Amino acid sequence: xxxxxxxxxxxxxxxxxxxxxxxxxxxxxxxxxxxxxxxxxxxxxxxxxxxxxxxxxxxxxxxxxxxxxxxxxxxxxxxxxxxxxxxxxxxxxxxxxxxxxxxxxxxxxxxxxxxxxxxxxxxxxxxxxxxxxxxxxxxxxxxxxxxxxxxxxxxxxxxxxxxxxxxxxxxxxxxxxxxxxxxxxxxxxxxxxxxxxxxxxxxxxxxxxxxxxxxxxxxxxxxxxxxxxxxxxxxxxxxxxxxxxxxxxxxxxxxxxxxxxxxxxxxxxxxxxxxxxxx
Ligand SMILES: C[S@@+](CC[C@H](N)C(=O)[O-])C[C@H]1O[C@@H](n2cnc3c(N)ncnc32)[C@H](O)[C@@H]1O
Numbered sequence: 500x501x502x503x504x505x506x507x508x509x510x511x512x513x514x515x516x517x518x519x520x521x522x523x524x525x526x527x528x529x530x531x532x533x534x535x536x537x538x539x540x541x542x543x544x545x546x547x548x549x550x551x552x553x554x555x556x557x558x559x560x561x562x563x564x565x566x567x568x569x570x571x572x573x574x575x576x577x578x579x580x581x582x583x584x585x586x587x588x589x590x591x592x593x594x595x596x597x598x599x600x601x602x603x604x605x606x607x608x609x610x611x612x613x614x615x616x617x618x619x620x621x622x623x624x625x626x627x628x629x630x631x632x633x634x635x636x637x638x639x640x641x642x643x644x645x646x647x648x649x650x651x652x653x654x655x656x657x658x659x660x661x662x663x664x665x666x667x668x669x670x671x672x673x674x675x676x677x678x679x680x681x682x683x684x685x686x687x688x689x690x691x692x693x694x695x696x697x698x699x700x701x702x703x704x705x706x707x708x709x710x711x712x713x714x715x716x717x718x719x720x721x722x723x724x725x726x727x728x729x730x731x732x733x734x735x736x737x738x739x740x741x742x743x744x745x746x747x748x749x750x751x752x753x754x755x756x757x758x759x760x761x762x763x764x765x766x767x768x769x770x771x772x773x774x775x776x777x778x
Contacts, residue, residue: 509624510576512728513553517579519723521554523716527709528724531648531765532556532619534705536564538767539646544568545614548638550603550631551575551621555584561617562588562596572608574601604631611640618647620765624725628681632695636772645697645770649682651704654761656752660717660745661726667733667741688768697770704764711759714746 505511513520521528535557541547541564549558552573562571573588575581578600585598601607603618604625616635622628635645665673681691685702692699711717721730733741752759 509725512725513575513577514579516723516725516727517554517577517583519719520580521556521723523720523723525709525711525716525720527707527720527763528553528556528620530707531705532558533560535617535619535646535648535767536560538701538703538769539615539617539644540769541565541615542569546612547571547615547617548606548608548613548635549573549617549619550601550606550635551618551624552584552598553580553619555587557617557619558584558588558596558598559591559593561615562593565595567595570595570597572596573598574603574606576600576602605634606638608638610637611643613638613643614640615644615646618645620648620650622647623649623680623682629691629695632692632697636696639772641772641774643772644700645768647768647770648765649688649768651764651766653763654752656749656759657761657763659748659751661729663744663748664729664733664741666744667737668729669734672732682766682768685766688766692768692770693773696773698773699768699770701767701769703767705767706762706764709761709763710754711761713758714742714749717749717759717761718742718745 541561543566545565546569547561547565549561549571552558552575558571558573565571573584581598581600588596603621616638625631682688688702689699749759752761754760
């Protein structure tokens with residue numbers, strides 16, 4: 500498979516991650532995707548768009564909810580994600596699913612094409628999330644639902660481990676300060692959605708516990724998703740020391756059996772086009 504994504508782009512990062520993304524035996528993306536679909540209230544016969552579908556953590560439960568009378572289109576900018584997820588869908592005999600390369604920043608579909616647009620852990624990766632949300636509002640039919648998940652809180656041990664890894668970056672590549680976050684809290688989310696022409700109907704939190712056999716398993720998981728952006732920038736000769744420091748930072752998450760348990764909380768926001776909500 501060719502990888503034509505620009506070096507350093509999100510698409511390139513996820514292209515490399517695709518073969519192992521959500522395939523390391525860690526309970527994380529799967530249950531979070533299922534919860535997003537549950538809150539979006541997908542019904543049999545619905546037409547659904549899942550932007551940034553990755554390996555299908557949202558797409559497969561959505562396809563189960565629509566059933567064969569509905570349709571789910573998954574899109575991703577990373578061709579490997581698209582190819583592998585399409586193969587999984589075909590293997591599962593899901594004739595109501597198709598998977599395409601498309602940009603979640605500006606999805607290429609006619610207005611009012613979908614009963615629901617789903618975006619699992621992706622909008623904060625986009626260059627202009629508000630503009631993207633505005634385009635999702637246009638894709639929804641009247642009474643259609645947008646459901647978006649974003650991070651609410653990481654486990655303190657995870658944050659400490661990320662800081663420990665970042666301390667090993669070359670001085671000229673220090674982690675940039677986090678950008679202004681339009682999904683930082685419920686007030687910001689409400690304002691972001693309103694500015695995109697959407698009315699929030701629900702913002703709920705969902706907490707998940709993820710278990711790892713040991714630090715090696717945690718490191719394998721980190722390479723399988725966006726965590727690889729940080730790991731990949733640690734110079735090779737510092738990687739062992741960086742991982743050892745991360746292991747110490749993860750001590751607070753140790754379980755009696757020698758494993759690790761990390762708790763992550765996401766927010767799930769459900770919104771409707773403002774006009775259909777008023778009407
Ligand atoms: C954190 S993963 C989430 C995947 C999936 N929704 C899930 O819940 O597991 C983010 C996904 O968004 C994709 N992505 C990033 N930027 C994108 C863009 N501009 N357009 C489409 N997909 C994008 C990545 O390739 C990756 O598959």
